[in-house]
Each structure stands twice: as structure tokens, then as C-alpha cells.
Amino acid sequence: MPYAVNHDLPPSVRNHLPPHAQDIYREAFNHAWLQHHGDEATPHRIAWAAVKRSYQKADDMWVRRDELPEDWV
DSSP: OOOSSGGGSOHHHHTTSOHHHHHHHHHHHHHHHHHHTTOSHHHHHHHHHHHHHHEEEETTEEEEGGGSOGGGO
16 A cells, blocks of 8 residues: 555654655655565565664654754764
């Protein structure tokens, strides 16, 4: 079940990630979905890994890694 737009993402993604991170998640999930033919757990893991390459959770917010203070990295 690929996601056409960010609004279709699960609430756990949509309600916590900023819009750009949602784009990353959606694109990674959709690509992985095509590669793993119906296995839903693997595409979700791959999508979260893709988000974590560019974003890090700081307190209760997801922040771009390049915007974090140096002592947080």
C-alpha cells in the first residue's frame, strides 16, 4: 500500500515528523514497498532508517541533523 501523499501516512509518522521528513519517509517506504512485494514491516523499517539519516529526535521534536547544535551531534 504505497502512500500517494503525506496525508495518507500513518498518524505515528504524520503527527511527529516535519513535512520534509514525511517526504523522505513516504518516498523511502514506496520504493521499499516495490522491492519487498507486500511485506509491510520491512518498508516501514527502511523508511524510518532513511529519516534518521537526515533527522534526529531532540527532546520531543525531529530536527534536521544539519540544524542541530554541535554539542548535540
